[in-house]
Amino acid sequence: xxxxxxxxxxxxxxxxxxxxxxxxxxxxxxxxxxxxxxxxxxxxxxxxxxxxxxxxxxxxxxxxxxxxxxxxxxxxxxxxxxxxxxxxxxxxxxxxxxxxxxxxxxxxxxxxxxxxxxxxxxxxxxxxxxxxxxxxxxxxxxxxxxxxxxxxxxxxxxxxxxxxxxxxxxxxxxxxxxxxxxxxxxxxxxxxxxxxxxxxxxxxxxxxxxxxxxxxxxxxxxxxxxxxxxxxxxxxxxxxxxxxxxxxxxxxxxxxxxxxxxxxxxxxxxxxxxxxxxxxxxxxxxxxxxxxxxxxxxxxxxxxxxxxxxxxxxxxxxxxxxxxxxxxxxxxxxxxxxxxxxxxxxxxxxxxxxxxxxxxxxxxxxxxxxxxxxxx
Amino acid sequence: xxxxxxxxxxxxxxxxxxxxxxxxxxxxxxxxxxxxxxxxxxxxxxxxxxxxxxxxxxxxxxxxxxxxxxxxxxxxxxxxxxxxxxxxxxxxxxxxxxxxxxxxxxxxxxxxxxxxxxxxxxxxxxxxxxxxxxxxxxxxxxxxxxxxxxxxxxxxxxxxxxxxxxxxxxxxx
Amino acid sequence: xxxxxxxxxxxxxxxxxxxxxxxxxxxxxxxxxxxxxxxxxxxxxxxxxxxxxxxxxxxxxxxxxxxxxxxxxxxxxxxxxxxxxxxxxxxxxxxxxxxxxxxxxxxxxxxxxxxxxxxxxxxxxxxxxxxxxxxxxxxxxxxxxxxxxxxxxxxxxxxxxxxxxxxxxxxxxxxxxxxxxxxxxxxxxxxxxxxxxxxxxxxxxxxxxxxxxxxxxxxxxxxxxxxxxxxxxxxxxxxxxxxxxxxxxxxxxxxxxxxxxxxxxxxxxxxxxx
Numbered sequence: 001x002x003x004x005x006x007x008x009x010x011x012x013x014x015x016x017x018x019x020x021x022x023x024x025x026x027x028x029x030x031x032x033x034x035x036x037x038x039x040x041x042x043x044x045x046x047x048x049x050x051x052x053x054x055x056x057x058x059x060x061x062x063x064x065x066x067x068x069x070x071x072x073x074x075x076x077x078x079x080x081x082x083x084x085x086x087x088x089x090x091x092x093x094x095x096x097x098x099x100x101x102x103x104x105x106x107x108x109x110x111x112x113x114x115x116x117x118x119x120x121x122x123x124x125x126x127x128x129x130x131x132x133x134x135x136x137x138x139x140x141x142x143x144x145x146x147x148x149x150x151x152x153x154x155x156x157x158x159x160x161x162x163x164x165x166x167x168x169x170x171x172x173x174x175x176x177x178x179x180x181x182x183x184x185x186x187x188x189x190x191x192x193x194x195x196x197x198x199x200x201x202x203x204x205x206x207x208x209x210x211x212x213x214x215x216x217x218x219x220x221x222x223x224x225x226x227x228x229x230x231x232x233x234x235x236x237x238x239x240x241x242x243x244x245x246x247x248x249x250x251x252x253x254x255x256x257x258x259x260x261x262x263x264x265x266x267x268x269x270x271x272x273x274x275x276x277x278x279x280x281x282x283x284x285x286x287x288x289x290x291x292x293x294x295x296x297x298x299x300x301x302x303x304x305x306x307x308x309x310x311x312x313x314x315x316x317x318x319x320x321x322x323x324x325x326x327x328x329x330x331x332x333x334x335x336x337x338x339x340x341x342x343x344x345x346x347x348x349x350x351x352x353x354x355x356x357x358x359x360x361x362x363x364x365x366x367x368x369x370x371x372x373x374x375x376x
Numbered sequence: 377x378x379x380x381x382x383x384x385x386x387x388x389x390x391x392x393x394x395x396x397x398x399x400x401x402x403x404x405x406x407x408x409x410x411x412x413x414x415x416x417x418x419x420x421x422x423x424x425x426x427x428x429x430x431x432x433x434x435x436x437x438x439x440x441x442x443x444x445x446x447x448x449x450x451x452x453x454x455x456x457x458x459x460x461x462x463x464x465x466x467x468x469x470x471x472x473x474x475x476x477x478x479x480x481x482x483x484x485x486x487x488x489x490x491x492x493x494x495x496x497x498x499x500x501x502x503x504x505x506x507x508x509x510x511x512x513x514x515x516x517x518x519x520x521x522x523x524x525x526x527x528x529x530x531x532x533x534x535x536x537x538x539x540x541x542x543x544x545x546x547x548x549x
Numbered sequence: 550x551x552x553x554x555x556x557x558x559x560x561x562x563x564x565x566x567x568x569x570x571x572x573x574x575x576x577x578x579x580x581x582x583x584x585x586x587x588x589x590x591x592x593x594x595x596x597x598x599x600x601x602x603x604x605x606x607x608x609x610x611x612x613x614x615x616x617x618x619x620x621x622x623x624x625x626x627x628x629x630x631x632x633x634x635x636x637x638x639x640x641x642x643x644x645x646x647x648x649x650x651x652x653x654x655x656x657x658x659x660x661x662x663x664x665x666x667x668x669x670x671x672x673x674x675x676x677x678x679x680x681x682x683x684x685x686x687x688x689x690x691x692x693x694x695x696x697x698x699x700x701x702x703x704x705x706x707x708x709x710x711x712x713x714x715x716x717x718x719x720x721x722x723x724x725x726x727x728x729x730x731x732x733x734x735x736x737x738x739x740x741x742x743x744x745x746x747x748x749x750x751x752x753x754x755x756x757x758x759x760x761x762x763x764x765x766x767x768x769x770x771x772x773x774x775x776x777x778x779x780x781x782x783x784x785x786x787x788x789x790x791x792x793x794x795x796x797x798x799x800x801x802x803x804x805x806x807x808x809x810x811x812x813x814x815x816x817x818x819x820x821x822x823x
Contacts, residue, residue: 047822218613358439
């Protein structure tokens with residue numbers, strides 16, 4: 001297949017489709033709308049369903065219902081819309097319903113600066129819904145990776161029966177670039193019950209990987225799904241033991257696969273005294289800044305978080321042992337920097353920006369120089 | 377070699393579409409290209425800007441710095457966007473819509489919108505006329521390639537008029 | 550065992566509702582209506598509910614059941630129906646759930662004419678949280694958040710449903726059991742958005758505060774004040790007074806349901822067979 005020009009948002013739609021998504025519910029909001037528009041066109045061509053809902057809450061509700069009825073599902077939004085989705089993202093976590101939520105970040109809080117890029121929703125992606133829950137958050141830096149990560153997000157949602165946040169930004173969402181999309185794609189199928197009802201099937205009994213094989217509606221299992229804390233039968237339980245065990249298992253099912261889920265892109269780290277850590281669209285600029293700094297003889301490496309959460313504690317901890325300092329470049333007032341500080345064994349400096357414009361390579365380079373001077 | 381372009385004007389003039397088509401043409405010739413854009417909340421009017429980087433090497437930072445070519449389809453865009461032009465670069469202006477040339481050495485003035493209105497009856501084709509001008513001036517892509525890219529992008533029943541628009545632009549410089 | 554008992558999860562009973570509550574009457578009416586419709590089986594019917602006293606019903610009913618978040622039953626149900634149009638989907642909701650926090654979803658569900666049967670258990674109050682005023686608490690009635698009597702003008706949920714585009718709109722009460730069953734039965738037959746408001750007595754959170762603590766008296770009130778639609782229409786305006794209210798079928802229309810309409814979209818796009 002030859003290269004073609006494609007937009008990040010379109011690549012997400014294409015990737016989702018290739019991963020088996022057959023249901024999208026959404027509400028228009030810039031800069032995410034192209035995902036909805038692409039899927040409105042593409043889904044009915046493959047027998048799938050696109051529905052534009054009355055708001056973002058309904059968009060989450062409709063995809064969760066569709067997921068329980070057996071379809072792989074996706075929704076997409078930005079800024080205020082993502083805030084509205086939070087209630088039912090928590091429902092998806094509690095009731096263990098596979099769903100992918102795309103956030104094409106723009107400047108906030110509130111209506112903020114519509115269409116202008118930002119990475120200000122990092123901590124919302126992790127902690128946006130109430131209560132203790134685990135979640136997977138992935139962030140692409142290119143159009144091609146937007147496609148690949150859309151596939152991965154759908155696969156993780158299905159495998160772990162969890163909401164997955166595809167955390168992109170206006171930079172990548174609206175960027176068009178040449179891509180050659182992979183044709184050989186691995187797709188994780190919907191999990192299915194291993195027992196019949198007569199054999200004592202319980203919908204929320206965890207499998208060996210701690211993930212339950214919840215039956216789809218309409219398959220005769222007559223299951224009950226609730227956002228209340230429930231036991232393996234799926235019915236609410238007021239027991240402290242069940243509450244403790246359920247909350248713990250929902251964390252453990254993801255953390256036990258951390259090594260597989262956590263992906264970090266590293267370059268120039270062999271000789272590095274310093275490293276720039278970034279993610280998403282900002283990483284493109286950080287990469288150029290690293291190249292430029294290296295040309296000037298600074299031994300600086302490039303670290304890009306592809307998986308934002310679960311956070312790469314172990315990897316950051318390990319690489320930082322050989323580093324004199326880390327620069328975190330993010331397009332916000334400072335969010336992921338605190339995670340890096342927590343995990344790192346060396347000084348950490350923030351390079352932040354929150355003025356509607358993306359970083360220029362020189363700005364990050366200047367911060368690298370400052371870091372070098374500060375740790376001397 | 378890296379070439380950077382900025383196409384600017386006001387919403388509705390089609391500069392973003394023109395930039396996408398140019399990037400598509402470059403990609404179909406096997407080059408790397410990125411296209412980005414910024415615009416105001418207005419669907420019509422308001423500032424509109426689209427940038428294209430074309431390179432044989434991989435492109436990371438996606439925004440244009442020191443453009444080699446700037447197209448300005450309004451006076452406001454011309455005044456705002458010529459500043460960081462490469463001193464050896466070229467500023468392409470719509471002759472009627474940009475009455476006052478900015479202080480820059482290498483300026484090409486073409487009555488882009490007027491040509492579209494007079495020859496095709498619609499200002500709507502101005503962006504494709506501009507694309508013809510750009511292809512001629514920049515020599516970044518082959519004329520035959522851009523013809524194919526335009527034909528792929530525009531509604532089928534307008535292909536003929538768009539080909540004419542492209543040719544008019546190409547022949548005007 | 551009576552035949553309708555097969556439709557309940559016996560191991561989940563008894564229910565958590567207060568003595569004298571009307572919710573159980575409507576829940577039973579729903580399964581009796583299901584029992585009368587051969588197209589509705591326990592394997593092809595999904596019960597979706599929101600949050601509140603009414604919405605606990607889903608847990609007692611032996612189908613695939615979905616107890617969603619507050620106000621969100623209709624969007625979830627829409628997703629179930631559109632993802633698998635072969636399923637029958639029934640929504641159980643309450644006056645607060647449906648017309649306050651879920652009000653927007655309610656009117657848009659009606660507008661789309663999604664093939665759902667929505668049964669609103671109207672107890673005029675937030676029962677589960679202890680008696681706060683809902684958008685369907687009548688004027689002047691007391692609630693913990695309306696200690697001097699409610700001054701918020703209440704919704705007529707049936708008029709709302711009709712205006713928003715529902716294709717079957719009816720009201721009944723926990724007193725008029727046969728009528729209630731028939732009303733739900735007809736709602737299930739309608740291919741489109743069916744809305745049934747079922748008045749239920751809440752002696753604990755509503756009645757007690759409004760000089761109607763006795764459930765039997767609350768049901769007698771329903772008996773004495775409900776007027777069948779045909780008679781109601783013949784009543785002169787000066788007789789439609791006091792607490793009298795109409796029950797029966799208010800509106801029915803033939804209109805393509807959303808899943809049928811979307812099937813056409815799939816046909817146009819070329820994906821209908823996929």
